[in-house]
Amino acid sequence: MFDLNLEAGRRLMRLRINRDEADRLTRDGILVVDDRRRRPQWFDGRFLAARDLTNEQNYVLTRQADLGKAGGVGVVRGLEVVADRRGLHIQPGFGLTSLGEMVILPRELTLQVQNIPQIERLNRTFGLSRVPVVPPRTLTGLFIVALRAVEYTANPIVSYPTAVEGERSVEDGDIIEATAVTLIPFSDGATSNELDQRRAEVAYAIFVEHAERELPVGTLPLAMVALNRGTVEWIDPFLVRREIGAEHADVIGLGPMLGFATRATREAHLLQYDLHLTSVLERQGGRPFSATDYFRVLPPAGRLPRSAVNPNDFTQTYFPPGIEVDLSVVPVDELNILLEESLVLPPLDLTLTADQLESTSVQIIIPLARSELRQRINQLESTTRLLRPAAPGLVAARKPLEALRTLRLPQRLPPPILDPASLADRAWQEVLQRTEELWFVRRRNFHYKAELVGTIIPLPVEPPVDGGEGGGDEVPDRTLISENRLLDALGERDLPNFYFRRFAALRSAARENNTWESVVTLLDNARWRNEPFLLAGSIHEMSLVEGVPRTGLRSVARRYQSAGQGYATLRRQDGDVLNRFHPELIATLPRFLLVPEIDQLITQFNNQNELTTINDLLHKIGQALREGDLSPEEVFKALVEQLEAAGIRVSQTDPAEIPFFPRRGE
Numbered sequence: 001m002f003d004l005n006l007e008a009g010r011r012l013m014r015l016r017i018n019r020d021e022a023d024r025l026t027r028d029g030i031l032v033v034d035d036r037r038r039r040p041q042w043f044d045g046r047f048l049a050a051r052d053l054t055n056e057q058n059y060v061l062t063r064q065a066d067l068g069k070a071g072g073v074g075v076v077r078g079l080e081v082v083a084d085r086r087g088l089h090i091q092p093g094f095g096l097t098s099l100g101e102m103v104i105l106p107r108e109l110t111l112q113v114q115n116i117p118q119i120e121r122l123n124r125t126f127g128l129s130r131v132p133v134v135p136p137r138t139l140t141g142l143f144i145v146a147l148r149a150v151e152y153t154a155n156p157i158v159s160y161p162t163a164v165e166g167e168r169s170v171e172d173g174d175i176i177e178a179t180a181v182t183l184i185p186f187s188d189g190a191t192s193n194e195l196d197q198r199r200a201e202v203a204y205a206i207f208v209e210h211a212e213r214e215l216p217v218g219t220l221p222l223a224m225v226a227l228n229r230g231t232v233e234w235i236d237p238f239l240v241r242r243e244i245g246a247e248h249a250d251v252i253g254l255g256p257m258l259g260f261a262t263r264a265t266r267e268a269h270l271l272q273y274d275l276h277l278t279s280v281l282e283r284q285g286g287r288p289f290s291a292t293d294y295f296r297v298l299p300p301a302g303r304l305p306r307s308a309v310n311p312n313d314f315t316q317t318y319f320p321p322g323i324e325v326d327l328s329v330v331p332v333d334e335l336n337i338l339l340e341e342s343l344v345l346p347p348l349d350l351t352l353t354a355d356q357l358e359s360t361s362v363q364i365i366i367p368l369a370r371s372e373l374r375q376r377i378n379q380l381e382s383t384t385r386l387l388r389p390a391a392p393g394l395v396a397a398r399k400p401l402e403a404l405r406t407l408r409l410p411q412r413l414p415p416p417i418l419d420p421a422s423l424a425d426r427a428w429q430e431v432l433q434r435t436e437e438l439w440f441v442r443r444r445n446f447h448y449k450a451e452l453v454g455t456i457i458p459l460p461v462e463p464p465v466d467g468g469e470g471g472g473d474e475v476p477d478r479t480l481i482s483e484n485r486l487l488d489a490l491g492e493r494d495l496p497n498f499y500f501r502r503f504a505a506l507r508s509a510a511r512e513n514n515t516w517e518s519v520v521t522l523l524d525n526a527r528w529r530n531e532p533f534l535l536a537g538s539i540h541e542m543s544l545v546e547g548v549p550r551t552g553l554r555s556v557a558r559r560y561q562s563a564g565q566g567y568a569t570l571r572r573q574d575g576d577v578l579n580r581f582h583p584e585l586i587a588t589l590p591r592f593l594l595v596p597e598i599d600q601l602i603t604q605f606n607n608q609n610e611l612t613t614i615n616d617l618l619h620k621i622g623q624a625l626r627e628g629d630l631s632p633e634e635v636f637k638a639l640v641e642q643l644e645a646a647g648i649r650v651s652q653t654d655p656a657e658i659p660f661f662p663r664r665g666e
Contacts, residue, residue, distance in 0.1 A: 036062045065100035073098050074220070074244035074264065079105065081145055081223035083235045087112040088145065090181070090222065096244060099218045101149035103179040111181065113139070113230060139227045142186040142198060144240055146219040151177045184215065186224060195226040195233045196294070199276065202239055204296040207269040207347055234279060238272035266343045270299045281305055288317045292350050301342035304364060304438035311432040314387055314425075316364070319440075321389040322354030324361040328384045329376060329431065332367035338441050345442045365439040366431055379427035479517045482524035483507070486535075493532040496587050498660075499539055506543035515548050522557045527564050532586055533578070534564055537595030544659055559596045566602025570615065577615050581622025588625060588662045592636050597648050604646060617642070632662040 017025075025031035039059040040052045078093020088111055094104040153172035161167055186202075202224070205211040215221060221240035226233040242264040273295070280294050288307040291298060308318035309327065316325050330338065348360065364387065368376060377383060490500060510516040519542060528534045538560050545552035571578055578585060589595060605611050621638075624630035630638075633655045640650050655661050 064102075067100070072096070072244045074242040075222070076244050079147075079220075079222055079241075081225075081235060081237050083225070083232045088225070088232070088235075090145075095147070095220045097147070097149060097218050097220045098215075099149075101218060103147040103149050103220050105147075105179060109181065113183070113225075113227065113232060139183075139230050141227060142195075142202065143225050143227060144184040144186050144215065144221050145223045145225055146182050146184055146215070146221045148180050148182050148216075148219050149177065150180045151175055182219065183225075184219065184221075195228065199226065199234065199236060199239075200294060200296045203269075203272060203276070204351070206239060207265065207272075207299075208297045208349055210265075236272060236275060238268040238275060242268060263343065266299070269347060270302060270339070270343070273299050273302050277303060277305070290320075291318050292320065296350055298348040298350065299342075300345040300347055300442040301339050302440060304440050306435070306438060308438060309364060309387065309432060311429040314385065314428070316387045316389065319348075319362055319389075320350060320354065320357060322352075322357035322360070323348070325364060325387045325389075326361075326384050327364045327366070327387050327428070329366045329368050329373065329380070331370040331373055333370060335365070335367050335439065338365070338439075342441050345444070348442060361443045363441050363443050365441060366435050367437070367439065368431070376427070376431060380424055380431070385428055479520050482520040485529065486520065486523055489529040489535055493535060494582065494586075495532060495536050496583075498587070499536045499590075502540050502543040502660075506539060506548070509543070510548045513548050515550055515553065518550050518553055519548070522553055528560065531564055531567050532582070533567055533590060533595050533599075534560060536586060537590035537593075540590050540660070541593060563596040563599040566599035569611070570602055570618075573611060573615055577618045577622065581619070581626065584622045584625040585618065588632050588635065591658075591660055591662045592632075592639065593652060593658060594636075594639060594643070594650065597643050597650060598639070600648055601643055601646055628664065631664045636661075 022031060026033075037059065038055070040055055073096055075093065075095040077095075078091045079095055080091040080093075082089050082091075090105060090109040090111075092105050092107050094102060096102055153174065154176055155172060155174045156170045157173035159169045159171040221242075223235050223237035223241060224239040225235045276295070280289070284305070284307075286307060288305070288310075304318060309316050314327075319325050348362070363384075486503070490503060506519060507516060510519045523535075523538060523542070528538055538556060541556045541559070542548070542553055545556065567578065589598060602611075602614055605614055621630075621635050625632070625635065636655050640653050643650050652658055
């Protein structure tokens with residue numbers, strides 16, 4: 001449970017039971033003892049021995065290792081590995097091994113490959129194995145550069161005798177913890193002896209087949225390196241390096257069944273592909289090539305070589321003919337969002353046949369500055385452009401039915417996709433020639449968006465008594481324009497469908513009472529449209545006014561008249577907690593009927609420390625709602641306590657009496 005009180009938290013103490021109760025619980029089978037977590041009990045009069053202090057140290061080290069494993073295994077910061085003529089360079093940083101041990105490099109480490117001990121040599125140093133070692137100058141194959149936590153004793157001091165007739169001796173006085181760099185042979189079972197080809201095969205095995213990495217226990221892998229008789233051919237960190245804290249997989253447990261990798265693996269695939277592509281581009285020197293020449297699998301998004309698209313005839317040579325490819329332009333500041341969303345999609349398996357790739361589509365993206373985008377869109381006439389494969393007549397890419405039709409009914413060659421007289425084609429050519437880099441994103445087969453659900457039903461309108469042409473319920477044009485602006489704002493602010501339904505209910509009730517024009521006049525102002533909490537709260541509270549009379553609408557409008565300054569101030573803070581926990585907060589706070597009161601609470605905080613306090617409060621609320629640690633009722637009561645403590649009056653303090661109060665899991 002989260003303690004939402006702004007005061008200091010309470011100190012938690014471990015429950016202590018007596019020995020008789022422990023024996024009874026053990027007999028009942030409900031007491032579990034971890035033999036690793038046992039520490040000496042100190043008391044006056046106890047004889048102190050070295051083993052007692054050693055047990056105390058081991059207890060602390062064990063707890064530290066367990067806590068380290070709780071956060072995951074991987075690199076916390078730094079530890080990048082690069083290679084040059086001088087050898088391998090490992091940047092300073094730290095991480096956690098599979099045993100929870102912390103390995104630290106306080107400064108940059110430069111070393112030669114022949115000076116790095118293999119894991120068998122390191123094990124033999126510690127008396128763990130007797131495997132013969134291959135001479136460093138003949139090392140060939142794939143290896144993993146890893147860190148391992150070790151310790152040794154040093155600094156001799158005098159040891160006094162423990163018996164009357166004993167003699168003094170010398171013992172090491174310190175246990176020094178250190179980090180050792182080791183080279184682990186990687187057995188990939190590759191069918192090719194070419195190191196470049198093995199790089200693609202290992203990437204396929206890790207990112208598509210999710211092959212388990214067989215690493216010795218207690219090591220932290222940093223990079224995979226290809227050696228040819230002791231010489232570094234290439235180095236690829238992201239085949240084995242994983243960042244800590246990114247092990248989230250899928251929610252319902254179908255990851256292995258559906259090929260859904262952990263987030264750390266998906267991020268590593270994107271970075272590994274980018275690094276591999278950079279080395280290929282340096283080797284190709286600008287010449288076009290196909291992705292299948294160097295890769296067996298592509299991430300769902302990434303960079304493209306500029307030569308992948310031919311601006312003269314709008315063909316692409318990078319993707320197999322079975323993949324549908326089109327070209328598009330996007331604002332450069334939205335590129336990160338596209339890459340983030342693509343991480344949930346599966347990778348592009350280039351080993352599949354054209355039939356298996358038929359439902360796969362990719363969009364090649366040209367990032368443009370937002371100031372240039374609108375002008376370019378007017379010139380391009382459309383934001384997308386179809387690209388054909390460079391070999392559209394490739395027999396292997398045809399379906400059997402298409403091949404039969406070609407034999408029976410010979411057709412003329414298709415007209416060229418490029419129309420020399422088309423201004424749009426010329427504009428596309430200019431954009432392609434001026435761009436510095438291309439990106440690709442795998443497209444979803446299922447598109448979704450937030451919208452109103454329902455069917456428009458025309459209502460009969462009685463003819464006017466004076467014989468006029470229109471009915472008395474005709475909506476003025478300005479009301480329709482305001483209504484459309486409100487609907488656009490609901491979609492742009494990413495509000496849940498609940499508020500779309502409340503908007504529809506408000507519109508229906510207001511039209512029946514001839515007050516719809518008054519509703520949109522009150523709602524349609526820039527300050528409310530631009531702040532999601534004001535927009536959602538005002539719509540929801542107006543929909544609760546019985547009969548939607550003008551007096552009730554004005555009462556709601558007065559509540560929101562001066563609101564907004566607090567939310568605007570909070571959004572300018574680092575981290576923007578309102579945006580970080582937008583789904584959880586927007587789904588609950590407006591339905592608490594406390595939007596103006598919370599805004600007033602925020603505006604009462606005048607300095608940065610107080611703003612940080614309210615920011616932390618909303619962060620705890622959002623986190624508790626996201627993880628399900630608190631119910632909406634508990635969050636509501638905690639908020640009411642804070643508002644009343646600040647002298648802000650709350651009209652409704654009982655959740656049971658609030659209509660449409662959110663429930664857990666909604």
